[in-house]
Amino acid sequence: MSDTSQLAREIEELEIAAKTYDARHEFIDNFAYPEGMQIAVNFTADFDAMLFRRFLNETPMQLAQGEFGGRVGIWRLIELFNSHDVKATIFTPGRICELFPQALIAAHESGHEIADHMWEHHVPKDMQLEHDHIQKSTAALEKTVGKRPVGTRSRHTQSLMKQEGYIYNSHGSAAHLPHYLRDDDGENCLLNLPFHYAIDDAMFFSFAWLSSENAAQRVTDPDRVFDLWWAAFQQQYRQGGYLNICLHPFVSGRAMRIEMLDRLISRMKTLPGVWFPTCEEVARYCLDSFPAKGA
Amino acid sequence: MPWKEGYTISDEKSLTDNEVQWPDGKRMCMTVMLDLSLASGPQGLTSADLRNANATFGLNEGFDQVRALLKKIDIKATVTVPAAMANILPDSILALRDDGHEIAAQGLKHEDVSTLNREDEKGRLDMTTEILTKLLGHAPEGWFSLPRPGDPFAVGTVSPNTMDLLIDAGYRYMGNGLSDDIPHYWVTDFDSQRAMLTLPYFYHFDDQFFLMFPKKGTGLEHADTLFANWNAEFKAQYRRGRYFNMTLHPYAIAWCNRLKLLEDFLSRIRDFPGVWNPTAGQAAHYWLERYPAKSTLKLEPSVWKDYPGSLS
Numbered sequence A: 001m002s003d004t005s006q007l008a009r010e011i012e013e014l015e016i017a018a019k020t021y022d023a024r025h026e027f028i029d030n031f032a033y034p035e036g037m038q039i040a041v042n043f044t045a046d047f048d049a050m051l052f053r054r055f056l057n058e059t060p061m062q063l064a065q066g067e068f069g070g071r072v073g074i075w076r077l078i079e080l081f082n083s084h085d086v087k088a089t090i091f092t093p094g095r096i097c098e099l100f101p102q103a104l105i106a107a108h109e110s111g112h113e114i115a116d117h118m119w120e121h122h123v124p125k126d127m128q129l130e131h132d133h134i135q136k137s138t139a140a141l142e143k144t145v146g147k148r149p150v151g152t153r154s155r156h157t158q159s160l161m162k163q164e165g166y167i168y169n170s171h172g173s174a175a176h177l178p179h180y181l182r183d184d185d186g187e188n189c190l191l192n193l194p195f196h197y198a199i200d201d202a203m204f205f206s207f208a209w210l211s212s213e214n215a216a217q218r219v220t221d222p223d224r225v226f227d228l229w230w231a232a233f234q235q236q237y238r239q240g241g242y243l244n245i246c247l248h249p250f251v252s253g254r255a256m257r258i259e260m261l262d263r264l265i266s267r268m269k270t271l272p273g274v275w276f277p278t279c280e281e282v283a284r285y286c287l288d289s290f291p292a293k294g295a
Numbered sequence B: 001m002p003w004k005e006g007y008t009i010s011d012e013k014s015l016t017d018n019e020v021q022w023p024d025g026k027r028m029c030m031t032v033m034l035d036l037s038l039a040s041g042p043q044g045l046t047s048a049d050l051r052n053a054n055a056t057f058g059l060n061e062g063f064d065q066v067r068a069l070l071k072k073i074d075i076k077a078t079v080t081v082p083a084a085m086a087n088i089l090p091d092s093i094l095a096l097r098d099d100g101h102e103i104a105a106q107g108l109k110h111e112d113v114s115t116l117n118r119e120d121e122k123g124r125l126d127m128t129t130e131i132l133t134k135l136l137g138h139a140p141e142g143w144f145s146l147p148r149p150g151d152p153f154a155v156g157t158v159s160p161n162t163m164d165l166l167i168d169a170g171y172r173y174m175g176n177g178l179s180d181d182i183p184h185y186w187v188t189d190f191d192s193q194r195a196m197l198t199l200p201y202f203y204h205f206d207d208q209f210f211l212m213f214p215k216k217g218t219g220l221e222h223a224d225t226l227f228a229n230w231n232a233e234f235k236a237q238y239r240r241g242r243y244f245n246m247t248l249h250p251y252a253i254a255w256c257n258r259l260k261l262l263e264d265f266l267s268r269i270r271d272f273p274g275v276w277n278p279t280a281g282q283a284a285h286y287w288l289e290r291y292p293a294k295s296t297l298k299l300e301p302s303v304w305k306d307y308p309g310s311l312s
Helices: A002-021 A051-054 A058-085 A101-108 A129-145 A158-163 A222-238 A257-268 A279-289 B053-059 B062-072 B083-087 B089-096 B119-135 B162-168 B223-240 B257-269 B280-290
Strands: A024-027 A039-046 A089-092 A113-116 A179-181 A190-192 A241-249 B028-035 B078-083 B102-103 B173-177 B184-189 B192-199 B211-213 B243-248
Touching: A024 B102, A039 A058, A039 A279, A051 A058, A058 A101, A058 A257, A058 B062, A058 B173, A089 A101, A101 A113, A101 A129, A101 A158, A113 A129, A113 A279, A129 A158, A158 A190, A190 A279, A222 A257, A222 B223, A257 B223, B028 B062, B028 B223, B028 B280, B053 B062, B062 B089, B062 B257, B078 B083, B078 B089, B083 B089, B083 B119, B089 B102, B089 B119, B102 B119, B102 B280, B119 B162, B162 B184, B162 B192, B173 B184, B173 B280, B192 B280, B223 B243, B223 B257
Parallel strands: A039 A089, A039 A241, A089 A113, B028 B078, B028 B243, B078 B102, B173 B192
Antiparallel strands: A024 A179, A179 A190, B184 B192
16 A cells, blocks of 8 residues: 555655745746847857866867867857857856967957856865855956956856856756846845757757767758757747857857858848847846846 | 966967968868778777678778769879778779879777877887888878777877877878867977977768768768768858868768769869869978968967866
8 A cells, every 4th residue: 555645745845846946036027128129149159168078088189179169269259240240258167268368358359248157167066166166267257358257157056156246147948038046045146048958059069068979969060050040039039039049169160150150140130129239238137127026 | 287288289379261371372272081991989990890791882882983983073082091901902092092192091900099008009100100101112191090980079089199109200290180170280399399280170071970870770861961061161161261171981971872962062162263172291291381380380388277176
C-alpha cells in the first residue's frame, strides 16, 4: 500500500518549488517602448575568445579557434555595427582586458557598451572567491575603457552584483520582454534582459560546444540562420517585443557570417521603429519608466 | 606567465583587408587541400580504416574522379599525406605531383601526437620526413595535422612541442591553424620571436564534417550545407580580398551527387576574376617574403598577473 501522507508531502514540495521560483520574477505590465519605437534589438557579443576553452583545458587548436575572436572577429563585429549605427553590448570576461585591450578600447570609443561576463568565464563556488572575481572583473573593465560596467551576463550571486553597482543581467529567458528577477530571499532585484539559446550563434555554428557529441554537431550554413532569426525578429516586431541576439566573435566573426548579419540588420532597418541601443540603454529605460514594484 | 603563452599563439590583431595584397594584383587567394588520410580517429591509420569499401573507393575510383576534376577545371591542390599512405599508394601521389599539386606531410599515420613526449614526437616526425623525402626526392615543405572524424574537436591536434620541432626540422609552414583566416605566425618564443608560418583552416569548409558525419550508417548527410558554406565564405572573402581554403577527402567528396556539387562550386569560382590559386607552399613562399614575421608580427608584452584562485 502506498504511503499517501508521504506522497502528499512530495506533491506539496513540488508546488512550493514552482511557486517560490516563480515568485522571484516580476513581469512588467503594459510595457511600451519610447514614442515611435516598436522593438528593441540588442546585439550582444560574448567575448570570451579562448578563455573558456582554456578554463575547460581544451587543446591548443581549440584555443587557436577562440583566439580568432580576439584577433579578427571582434574587429569585424565593431566595424559591422558601426556601419549600421547599431550600438552593441560586449559581454567581456575581465581577463580579456589582459589579452585584447585594443579591441575593447576601440569598441568603447565607438559607443558600444563593455559589460561583465565573469572574470574568467565561470562562477567560483566559494562566495568569497566569487566576490573577488566580480571585483577583479569590474576593476579590469573599468581600468581598460574608463567606464565602470553596470551590466553582466552571468549566474553570479545577485546580492554581490548589486553591491558592486550592477543594474542588470542578461541571462535566461523567463519571458520575452525585460523583467525583474530577485534572489531566493526575494531581495536584490536586478533587471533581466532575456537571452535565449535559439538566438545564439554557437548553437548553429560551433563544433563541440560544451563538449557536445560528434553526432550532435552544429555546422549549418548562414542562410538557414538568417531565415530563422528573421522569423524570430518578425514575430517579436509584430507584438512590440524584444530581441537579444547573442554572438561570439570567434563564431560570428567569420566572413560569411558577418555578411549574413549585415543582410539581417539591413532588412530589420527597412521597418519603422526598430531601436538598436546598448543593453544599458534598455535597462535604464525600463528602470526609469517601469520600476520594480516590490523592490 | 611569459608573454600570453597558453592563451594566444600570435599577435593581438590580424592584418586588415586593406593591408592584405596578393601577387600580380590578384584579388584573393584560394587553396584546396586534398587529404589522403583515411584515419577515423586520434589513433591514426588502422587496418580497419583501410579494409572497407569507402577506403577502396577513395583509393581508386574516388581518387581518379577528383584528380580528373581538378585537372579539368585547372585547380591546384595541396595533398596531405600520412607517411604510411606514401607506402600504400606511391604512384598515385607521384601522379598528383606531376599534375602540379604539392605533396605535404601529415604525420606518420596521421595520429594524435598531443600526449607524446618530445623525443617520441621528434622520432615520428623525422621518420615521416624521411619516407616522404625518399618518395619525392626532396623534403616536403608543409606539415598538416588535420582533424579526423572521430576526434573530439574539429580542429586538428598538435602537442606543445610540435611547432618547435617543425621549425627545427626545416618545415616552411604549418598547414592548418584557426587563429586567422589569412596566413599568420604561430609564435613559439616571445623573446626571439621564433615563429612558424601557419595557413588558415576552418572545419566549415571541410567535406568530412558534412558527409555521413560522424560515420557511415548513423551519420548525417549535409552535402547541401557544405556547398552553401563554400559559396558563402568564398564570396565574402572575395569581397574582402582575403583567403579561402577548402579541404577535400576523395573517399567522401567523389561520391555521386557530392562530386557534382564540387564540380559546380569549382566551375562557379572560375567566373570570378582575380582569384589566385597557388599550392599551400606557393602561398607560404609569397607570404614569408611579402609579410615576414620580423616586420609583420606586433607582439605586445604580457601584462598577465597570477592571482590565487585565478587561472595562471
